[in-house]
Amino acid sequence: MKMLNISPSLKWEPDCICLVAVDAPLSFRSRLIRTLQPLFGL
Amino acid sequence: MTITHHPDMSTLMAFSAGTFDEPYAVVIATHLAMSEGGRDIMHRLNAIGGALLDDEQETEMSSGALDRLLAAADQPDLPEQITPSSDVPLPLAPYLPNGLTSAKWKWSGPGVAICDLPTRDESSSRLMLLRVAAGRPVPEHSHGGQELTLILSGAYRDRFGLFGPGDIADHDEDVEHKPIAEMGA
Amino acid sequence: MYAIAMSEIGSGKNLGTPSTEPAALLRLIAEQGDKSALSDLFLLYGAKIKGVMLKSGANEALAEDLVQETMLTVWRKAGLYSTSRGAPSTWIFTIARNLRIDQLRRRSNRPYEDLARVEIASEAPSGSAVVEQSQVIARVSLALKALPAEQQEVVHLSFINDIAHSEIATRLGIPLGTVKSRLRLAYDRLRPLLEDLQ
Numbered sequence: 228m229k230m231l232n233i234s235p236s237l238k239w240e241p242d243c244i245c246l247v248a249v250d251a252p253l254s255f256r257s258r259l260i261r262t263l264q265p266l267f268g269l
Numbered sequence: 270m271t272i273t274h275h276p277d278m279s280t281l282m283a284f285s286a287g288t289f290d291e292p293y294a295v296v297i298a299t300h301l302a303m304s305e306g307g308r309d310i311m312h313r314l315n316a317i318g319g320a321l322l323d324d325e326q327e328t329e330m331s332s333g334a335l336d337r338l339l340a341a342a343d344q345p346d347l348p349e350q351i352t353p354s355s356d357v358p359l360p361l362a363p364y365l366p367n368g369l370t371s372a373k374w375k376w377s378g379p380g381v382a383i384c385d386l387p388t389r390d391e392s393s394s395r396l397m398l399l400r401v402a403a404g405r406p407v408p409e410h411s412h413g414g415q416e417l418t419l420i421l422s423g424a425y426r427d428r429f430g431l432f433g434p435g436d437i438a439d440h441d442e443d444v445e446h447k448p449i450a451e452m453g454a
Numbered sequence: 455m456y457a458i459a460m461s462e463i464g465s466g467k468n469l470g471t472p473s474t475e476p477a478a479l480l481r482l483i484a485e486q487g488d489k490s491a492l493s494d495l496f497l498l499y500g501a502k503i504k505g506v507m508l509k510s511g512a513n514e515a516l517a518e519d520l521v522q523e524t525m526l527t528v529w530r531k532a533g534l535y536s537t538s539r540g541a542p543s544t545w546i547f548t549i550a551r552n553l554r555i556d557q558l559r560r561r562s563n564r565p566y567e568d569l570a571r572v573e574i575a576s577e578a579p580s581g582s583a584v585v586e587q588s589q590v591i592a593r594v595s596l597a598l599k600a601l602p603a604e605q606q607e608v609v610h611l612s613f614i615n616d617i618a619h620s621e622i623a624t625r626l627g628i629p630l631g632t633v634k635s636r637l638r639l640a641y642d643r644l645r646p647l648l649e650d651l652q
Contacts, residue, residue, distance in 0.1 A: 243401045243423030244369065246299055246361065248292035250394040250414040278641050279634035283619055286612040287551040291562050294555075298565035302572040312540055313648035314641075318551065318613050319544030320595035325614070327501035328508060331518055335496055338522055339489055342529050352568050360568040390561040441634075 272304040274429065274436035276417070281307075285314035291388040292396035296417040296437070298360035303419075303435035357421065364388070364396065369421075372398055401425065416440045475588070476542035483532035492529050499543075500525060503550050510616035512558055520557060524550045534574060541587040554616060590650050597644050605640040608633055 275281075276297060283289050284297040301307045355362040356369055364386040365371060374382035380402035388396050403423065418438040425432050432438060474482075474491070476498060482491035500521050507517035527549045539545045552563040598606065611617045611625070619637075623630040641648075 242403050243425045244421045245399045245401075245425075246296055246419040246421055247397050247399050248290075248296045248394060248415075248417045249397075250290070250293075250392075250416075277634070277638075279619065279637045282612065282637050282641065286616070287555045287563075287566075288612060288616055288618045290618075291565070294561075294565045298569040301569055305576070308573060312538075312544075313645075315548050316540055316544045316591060316594055316648055317598070317609065317644065318547035319541050320591050320598055321610070321613050322499070322502055322506060322547045322550070323543045323591060324595050324598070325502040325505045328505040328517075330500050330504060330521065334500065334518060334521070335493060338496055338525050338529075339493065341522065341526050342489060342492060346530050350564075350567075352564070352571075359572050360565040362568065363564055388562070390559075392561075441631075 271433075272306060272435040274432055274438060275304070275307060275310075276300065276437050276439045277441070280415075280417070280439050281310060281314055282317075285311060285318060290392035290394045291390040292392070292394045293415070293417055295360060295364065295386075295388070295396055296419050299358045299421075300419050300435065300437045302358035302360050361421075369398075374398075374400060414441075477535075477537070477588070480528070480532045480535045480542055483529060484535065492525065495528060496525050499546055503546070506550060506614055507554065507558070509614050510554055510558055512554075516558065520550070520553055523553050523557070527553070537587055539573075541591040543588075543591055558616070586650075590647060593650075594644060594647050597647055598640075601640055601643055605636045605643075608636045609640050612637065 276284075280293075280297065284294060289297070301311055352359055352362045353366050355365055355367065357365050372384040374384050377383045382400045384398040384400070386396045386398065398421075399418070401423075416438075418432075418440070420432050420434050420436050422434055424434075427438070429438065474494060476495060479488075479491040479495050479498075482488035483495075503521045503524050504517045507520045508514070512520060524546065528546060531549070535542070535545050539548075548566075552566045555561050555566065556563040598609065601609070607626070608622055611622045612619065617625070619633045620630055623633045626633070
């Protein structure tokens with residue numbers, strides 16, 4: 228099995244990286260920002 | 270790699286039937302590349318197609334079709350399209366030929382970045398990478414249509430539990446997310 | 455029919471109807487490049503694949519082409535067939551499906567092809583013999599026919615007619631969630647049989 232092998236030198240190494248498929252082409256980003264806004268007080 | 274969150278069975282059935290738009294097919298193929306148990310289930314589902322093919326009504330082929338086939342069998346095969354190896358599972362590699370390091374991230378909110386991965390089909394659905402900074406809460410958001418999220422690295426937790434590499438969150442506006450708990454392994 | 459005559463000449467059998475197991479034919483192709491085995495497989499599957507392609511929305515000419523492509527891929531990749539890839543019918547279905555994705559719907563079958571490469575690289579020896587696999591397929595096909603009509607309908611529309619779940623919902627005038635739950639129920643009925651494949 229081919230495993231994901233991420234170089235430890237990447238500065239986002241501890242971050243969570245996801246692969247996403249959505250069928251709402253334009254709205255995802257705005258939807259995400261909308262949901263993030265209250266969390267971060269934007 | 271222990272996979273604990275699997276796609277909904279209906280999602281795997283759509284992949285087996287081949288009806289998904291490219292972005293969804295890429296996510297499921299990448300998940301299956303990371304999950305041996307998932308590949309076992311996919312083999313079973315493909316058997317549905319095998320049984321249906323066996324039962325299919327025969328539609329007569331044109332005369333000369335067999336000759337055409339036998340003549341073509343003499344022709345040399347075209348070289349196979351080889352996907353370059355990369356630091357991501359093989360089904361994702363054509364979309365990230367230089368690996369995750371080559372991803373062009375766009376800021377999309379504090380601690381969140383997105384990288385669009387263009388696909389060749391003309392569907393309205395979209396394939397992308399999502400990067401969430403360590404320690405950031407992943408917001409619960411409502412879903413318009415189906416959303417497949419596969420963890421490539423790192424982990425996150427939501428009300429469905431902890432998601433690690435290979436795990437997939439299969440959310441749908443119509444169906445409550447239901448992780449499949451019948452894995453043989 | 456000329457096709458049958460070809461098969462007689464090629465294989466030296468007394469009948470045009472193939473009498474050999476599909477898995478044995480695949481082995482003949484893989485090991486000996488036996489074109490009469492290819493003819494026999496064509497006679498077994500060609501007309502069925504054409505039926506599937508027509509139901510998927512291909513016109514007559516494209517359906518014929520897709521049968522050619524499918525059988526040619528079978529010829530070229532027979533060496534990659536193994537029992538761990540399921541019964542021959544299952545393997546041929548996946549080849550036909552991948553070509554259908556690529557040529558009929560103008561989508562990319564690359565994720566499927568790359569996944570197949572992952573499988574070849576990680577293939578574990580299979581537990582069940584080919585004959586058992588084919589028997590299981592026969593039982594699955596009986597079980598499919600015994601499903602409630604509404605479940606059979608969505609399974610066929612998806613696997614044979616190549617229609618996306620959301621469009622099945624639109625066509626049948628039922629919610630998408632109902633399409634998915636019918637598919638899940640169908641799988642639950644088939645699961646005991648399908649698990650025999652492992």
